[in-house]
Amino acid sequence: MAGTGIHPYLQQWAPAATAPPPPPPSVASTVPLPPPIVIDNTARSASDEVRTIFITGLPEDVKERELLNLLRWLPGYEASQVNFKGEKPMGFALFSTAQLAIAAKDALQEMVFDVESKSVLHTEMAKKNLFIKRGIVADSSTYDQSKRLRTGGDYTHSGYTSPSPFHPPPAHIWGPHGFMAPPPPYDPYGGYPVPPVPMPAPSPVPAPNNYVPVQNAKDNPPCNTLFIGNLGENINEEELRGLFSVQPGFKQMKILRQERHTVCFIEFEDINSATNVHHSLQGAVIPSSGSVGMRIQYSKNPFGKRKDASHHVAAPGSNGALPAMTYQ
DNA sequence: AGCACA
Structure with a gap:
């Protein structure tokens, strides 16, 4: 049959087409954060964990939307904000769990945000969590862009389903099933308006779980x-x-x-x-x-580059003295 | 910490 010609993208964001992730230990169906993860945060209750990251290195002309559009793909993303200290932008992003925040922090660390302005992100865990105002952004009269807080896209907390078949999520940011940390208690298709693209491949790739x-x-x-x-x-x-x-x-x-x-x-x-x-x-x-x-x-030695660079090549013909064997 | 192959 035609089971072989799988489009690479389709595989990537086909998390649970026919092989849904092992159901999380069947707790009450609406518990928001149940990480059955390795990390032993058991000492602290997950509720007071800092799950916000602090981002510097943004270009001065950064738009909040730019940051949002970068962050919204990251698992567990909940909200972000850009504040300006002087003209230095400081970004904050809230994630659903501390672990996902750490994952995001690492993923963004040293990321080149803009080549032209040579801005490279530096991330740390924030000192305290980003405070989300409930309800809608209050001050619509002032329209102060620098202080706006938005709740972000709804892709992340609903899993890895793509917003549109024509616009697969940047798997190069999170990998196919990338940081699929705790399988969140969601129904992969529940509430998602469009039926998922028919998935040819069950689960060809054992993903990092x-x-x-x-x-x-x-x-x-x-x-x-x-x-x-x-x-x-x-x-x-x-x-x-x-x-x-x-x-x-x-x-x-x-x-x-x-x-x-x-x-x-x-x-x-x-x-x-x-x-x-x-x-x-x-x-x-x-x-x-x-x-x-x-x-x-x-890698220390990238493909295509020889390890031993002992023969430091001078520019050809730069000095008349040719080495012994130069024919061919 | 562990870095090969062309």
Whole structure:
């Protein structure tokens, strides 16, 4: 049959077409935040956790809408706001859980927000949560853009369904099932106005079902190749390949089995694609890796560049002295 | 922390 020609995008945002995620432990159906996650926040009640991130590095002419449109894709996104301290914009974004806030923070960390103004985002957890006014934005007379708070798109808290078949969500930001942290208690199709596109593939890709913060102290300069470490000993190569090969810009990957550490290298078409995945899958946990989150770094030796650059090439013909063997 | 292949 025609089961083979699956459009890459369709796979990506086809989270639960025929294989819905394992139902969360059947609690009361309306509990808002039930993370059955690894992190042991058990000491603190999840209610007073800071789940807001603080964003600096935005260009001075940033529009609140710009930030919103970036953030609204991130899982758990609830609201955001830009305040100006002098002319320095400070962004705040509220997420549904602390963990999703951390995930978002990591995903945005060092992101190039605008190339022309060379703005690079820096993110931290906020000191306190963004306060959401209930009801509608109050002051419509002043129309002070810098202080507006909006509740954002409704994509995220309703899952990964795309707003439109023609406009798939930027999977390069969050990966196919990227940071699918706690399966939120939602009905994938409930309340969603459009019937989902008929999904040909059940669940070809074992997706990361979790995400764990990962300390990535050292990294190498950005390049088109990612180095993936911390994969756990029993990592399944198929699963790895399935995850990465659907990422936008993917070219090839090489899995390297070492004694205890399996690592892998993934080449992308360009640095940008690599960077997106670097952020989107950092700390992602895929089933066969156990409970550890993968560590993603830029490769020391990108594909297509030889490791040994001992022969520093002078500009051809720059000095008349030709080396011995230069014919051909 | 573990970085190969062209």
